[in-house]
Amino acid sequence: xxxxxxxxxxxxxxxxxxxxxxxxxxxxxxxxxxxxxxxxxxxxxxxxxxxxxxxxxxxxxxxxxxxxxxxxxxxxxxxxxxxxxxxxxxxxxxxxxxxxxxxxxxxxxxxxxxxxxxxxxxxxxxxxxxxxxxxxxxxxxxxxxxxxxxxxxxxxxxxxxxxxxxxxxx
Numbered sequence: 001x002x003x004x005x006x007x008x009x010x011x012x013x014x015x016x017x018x019x020x021x022x023x024x025x026x027x028x029x030x031x032x033x034x035x036x037x038x039x040x041x042x043x044x045x046x047x048x049x050x051x052x053x054x055x056x057x058x059x060x061x062x063x064x065x066x067x068x069x070x071x072x073x074x075x076x077x078x079x080x081x082x083x084x085x086x087x088x089x090x091x092x093x094x095x096x097x098x099x100x101x102x103x104x105x106x107x108x109x110x111x112x113x114x115x116x117x118x119x120x121x122x123x124x125x126x127x128x129x130x131x132x133x134x135x136x137x138x139x140x141x142x143x144x145x146x147x148x149x150x151x152x153x154x155x156x157x158x159x160x161x162x163x164x165x166x167x168x169x170x
Contacts (some may be wrong), residue, residue: 037102073121076128082170086125089136090118115143122147126163130170133163 022029031038072088090113122144126133135144139159151162 037105073124076125083129083131085132085134086129086165087134087136088118088122088125119144122163126165128167128170129165130167131165133165135161135163137161 018032018034020031020033022031027040029038029040076086122133122135126147132150135147136158137143139154139157144161147161147163149161150164153160153162
C-alpha cells in the first residue's frame with residue numbers, strides 16, 4: 001500500500017496548479033480551486049459497488065481481483081504473473097454529446113483519456129496474454145466493436161465485453 005500511495009502522489013503532483021490535493025483518513029480529497037468542485041479519490045470503489053449489488057456481473061469473481069495503479073502496458077510487459085482475467089475500465093466515454101456527471105467532469109480535468117490510446121492498449125494486451133480480457137464501456141458506445149468480442153454482458157448503463165487473449169504461450 002505504501003508503494004501505491006507514493007505512485008498516487010507522483011501522479012497527482014503532475015496535475016494542474018488549480019487542483020489541490022489533501023490526504024485524509026477517507027482517501028485523497030481533490031479540489032479544483034477555480035470551480036470549487038471536490039472529489040474523493042477512492043481506489044476501492046468497486047469493492048463497495050459490488051458489495052451493495054449481489055447481482056453485479058463482477059460479483060462472483062471480485063474476491064480474486066487485484067487492482068494496480070500505473071501504466072498497465074509497463075506492468076503487463078514486466079510481470080511474470082499469469083492472470084485469469086484482465087479488466088479495463090477507462091472510466092468515462094469522451095463523447096462530447098454525453099452529459100457527464102459532476103464526478104466525470106472532475107475526472108476529465110485531471111485524467112487524459114484518448115480512445116485511440118485505449119484501443120492500442122487493448123490490442124497490445126491481447127497480443128501479450130492468453131487470458132480473458134474484460135472491457136467496460138457505456139451502453140450506447142461502440143468504441144470497441146472492431147475487436148473479436150466473445151460475449152457482451154449488458155447492464156442498465158454499461159456493458160462489459162469479453163475478449164480472448166491471443167498469446168498461446170502465456
